[in-house]
Amino acid sequence: MKWFALILAALIAAPAAATDITMDTVVLSGLDKVAARVSTFKDRVGETARLGTLEVIARTCVTRPPEEQPESAAFVEIFDTPQGKQRTKVFSGWMFASSPALSALDHPVYDVWVLRCESSSQAK
Numbered sequence: 001m002k003w004f005a006l007i008l009a010a011l012i013a014a015p016a017a018a019t020d021i022t023m024d025t026v027v028l029s030g031l032d033k034v035a036a037r038v039s040t041f042k043d044r045v046g047e048t049a050r051l052g053t054l055e056v057i058a059r060t061c062v063t064r065p066p067e068e069q070p071e072s073a074a075f076v077e078i079f080d081t082p083q084g085k086q087r088t089k090v091f092s093g094w095m096f097a098s099s100p101a102l103s104a105l106d107h108p109v110y111d112v113w114v115l116r117c118e119s120s121s122q123a124k
Contacts, residue, residue: 020062023117031111061117
């Protein structure tokens with residue numbers, strides 16, 4: 001019974017984890033490897049942003065509360081739409097601003113990564 005009391009005490013003493021804050025705007029950066037051009041673009045969650053032949057759609061974008069270590073993450077779907085060819089999904093998953101290589105787009109011409117999440121009032 002002593003071990004139960006120790007576990008209960010540890011759970012009570014553990015800091016509470018705050019929940020992520022959902023934002024409605026994502027700020028992305030993209031690299032055209034052929035032209036050696038970096039672009040920064042922002043778009044509302046659910047809307048389509050374009051980078052060359054890519055269509056980038058952020059389905060959700062979340063950030064941490066100010067009292068926690070900074071982090072922004074977005075669930076992103078990326079489609080390649082080359083002229084004269086069929087549209088294909090080339091990426092679907094979470095991208096993290098603090099670790100762009102953790103879940104990266106694997107494309108021969110473009111790189112895309114998340115910079116941050118914003119609310120529409122910040123995005124203006």
